[in-house]
Amino acid sequence: MSTQEPSTGSRNQPRYRRPRALSPLREHLRDTFWFAPTAGLVLVLLLWWAASGVDQAVVGLMRADGDYAGIAELIGYADDAKTIITTVSSAMMTFIGVVFSISLVAVQMASGQFSPRVVRIFVRSRITKLTFSVFLATFVLSLLVLAAYDGETDPERVGTVPLVQSVVTMLMVALSLALFIAYVNSTLRLMRVSHVIDRISRASLALLKKQEREWDEDVVLGAETARFTHQGRAGVLRDVHIARLVRVARRRGAVLRLIPRIGDFVVPGTPVIAVHGGEGVTKKAVRHSVSVGVERTFHQDLGFGLRQLADIALRALSPAVNDPTTAVQALDRIVQFLAVAVELPLGALRHRDGEGRVRFVQAVPGWADLVDLGLTEIRGVVAGNPQVSRRMVAGLDDLLLLAPEERRGVLERHRALLVEVVERTVPDAADREFALTADRQGIG
Numbered sequence: 001m002s003t004q005e006p007s008t009g010s011r012n013q014p015r016y017r018r019p020r021a022l023s024p025l026r027e028h029l030r031d032t033f034w035f036a037p038t039a040g041l042v043l044v045l046l047l048w049w050a051a052s053g054v055d056q057a058v059v060g061l062m063r064a065d066g067d068y069a070g071i072a073e074l075i076g077y078a079d080d081a082k083t084i085i086t087t088v089s090s091a092m093m094t095f096i097g098v099v100f101s102i103s104l105v106a107v108q109m110a111s112g113q114f115s116p117r118v119v120r121i122f123v124r125s126r127i128t129k130l131t132f133s134v135f136l137a138t139f140v141l142s143l144l145v146l147a148a149y150d151g152e153t154d155p156e157r158v159g160t161v162p163l164v165q166s167v168v169t170m171l172m173v174a175l176s177l178a179l180f181i182a183y184v185n186s187t188l189r190l191m192r193v194s195h196v197i198d199r200i201s202r203a204s205l206a207l208l209k210k211q212e213r214e215w216d217e218d219v220v221l222g223a224e225t226a227r228f229t230h231q232g233r234a235g236v237l238r239d240v241h242i243a244r245l246v247r248v249a250r251r252r253g254a255v256l257r258l259i260p261r262i263g264d265f266v267v268p269g270t271p272v273i274a275v276h277g278g279e280g281v282t283k284k285a286v287r288h289s290v291s292v293g294v295e296r297t298f299h300q301d302l303g304f305g306l307r308q309l310a311d312i313a314l315r316a317l318s319p320a321v322n323d324p325t326t327a328v329q330a331l332d333r334i335v336q337f338l339a340v341a342v343e344l345p346l347g348a349l350r351h352r353d354g355e356g357r358v359r360f361v362q363a364v365p366g367w368a369d370l371v372d373l374g375l376t377e378i379r380g381v382v383a384g385n386p387q388v389s390r391r392m393v394a395g396l397d398d399l400l401l402l403a404p405e406e407r408r409g410v411l412e413r414h415r416a417l418l419v420e421v422v423e424r425t426v427p428d429a430a431d432r433e434f435a436l437t438a439d440r441q442g443i444g
Contacts, residue, residue, distance in 0.1 A: 027239065027299040028291070030124050033132075040133030041140060044172075048144045051165040055148075059160055074161040081166035082149055088173055089142035096135045099180070103128070106191055113321070115311035118196055120295070125190070131176075131183040138172040145169050193326050197312065201333040203298045204305025208340055211302065211349055211364070221255060221361065226275035228283050234267040235292040239300040242351050242360060245273075248285045249359035254278020256286070257361045262301045266292060303365045306374045309334050317381045317388065324387040327378065328442040331388065334374040335395035341370060342402050368410045375414050382418070383425035386435035387442035392418055394438035 029035045062070050107122045122128065148162040189195045237260055249256045257274040260266055272290050275281045296304045309330045316326035346367050351360040365373070375392065382389040396415045400408055419436060426432045 036129035037133045037136050040137045044137035044141050051168045054164045055162050056160045074163050078161045078163045085142050085169050092139040117308045127186045131179040134176050138176050141169050197333050200305050200308050221276040224274050227271050228273040230266045230270045230272045236296050237264050237266050238291045238293045238297050241289040244289045246351050246359040250353045252278040252281045254281050261363050263296045303373050313378045324385045327388050328391045331391050367407050371410045379418050389435045390439040391442040394440045397438050
């Protein structure tokens with residue numbers, strides 16, 4: 001099979017890094033908001049258990065030494081700490097409710113002003129999850145510490161003095177305050193469109209870099225021997241479990257191919273996996289390798305970033321918002337992404353096993369697909385917005401300088417269509433000339 005590269009066993013043969021087995025699970029957990037708080041509660045229970053053990057050990061050692069005066073002193077310190085912890089316990093849940101109620105309002109405003117697709121940025125925010133987890137953990141820890149006070153004041157009869165637990169609780173309160181400051185700063189940044197666009201751009205470029213070494217325009221497959229259809233719920237193809245598919249293909253001596261692209265909407269009966277060569281690849285072996293959800297993700301979807309940037313630009317150019325400067329900022333990042341992708345193969349992704357043999361082939365958007373995705377819809381609404389048309393002209397001119405000959409056609413087509421739109425919608429010749437003058441800032 002032409003995609004197979006023979007393994008000679010030579011010491012000079014390069015070793016290929018296998019796909020990460022836990023990568024899909026990690027990404028799916030990042031798209032949830034329950035995992036981090038749950039993990040935080042488990043960790044704080046372990047922390048309380050350890051601190052409780054230390055408190056019991058300290059009292060036991062002091063009693064063995066006959067240091068009842070020291071135990072009495074510990075009881076006094078613990079009683080003072082109890083007052084603080086009681087206040088923390090009563091105020092923490094109220095604090096959590098107020099803070100995250102404000103956050104939900106901020107998310108709603110960002111969704112309406114930018115795009116509903118940006119809500120996932122707030123959901124995946126590490127600082128948001130960490131802050132929420134620590135707040136809940138502090139509240140639970142304060143309850144556990146209060147329950148540990150037995151009310152006994154006799155040094156000879158007291159079982160434990162929760163002094164270490166109280167200190168740990170106050171440290172958690174200090175951490176909560178520090179995280180609250182960081183959280184407010186992060187939330188305010190995410191409410192600014194420039195930072196949202198930057199986050200989307202960085203995620204898109206990171207995926208582009210991650211997939212760079214696995215592209216190949218000329219993947220030639222052998223005869224198709226089997227095909228499996230999707231049998232789960234209808235939805236968006238979020239990602240595939242590459243490590244599992246590579247492992248299945250290696251065991252059966254086959255090459256698997258993903259038929260739809262990541263981000264496609266699939267329904268039961270849609271063909272999803274094709275088998276080329278090999279023997280014995282069963283539907284059961286690949287059944288749990290395809291993940292379908294309600295929305296696209298950045299995990300393996302190369303076009304999702306451009307989709308979000310285009311949506312932000314379109315929302316900015318709508319009559320309700322009328323913010324061409326935001327559209328220009330989105331165009332800046334679209335041009336940046338295309339400038340990085342212009343010299344990449346952008347064909348099929350070929351995933352190899354540890355010996356370097358191609359085992360799984362995955363289609364990705366080509367160069368023309370990415371250009372059309374990033375520019376077509378914005379170009380259609382530039383009428384009356386010379387700031388946007390000037391920035392698009394400058395971006396196309398820059399990409400034409402970078403693009404190899406075989407990739408200039410789609411850029412020239414978009415430039416000609418942009419000129420046509422402006423000439424059709426702008427009646428005055430001087431205004432048309434102004435609107436089609438290249439300017440990387442739009443209009444300064």
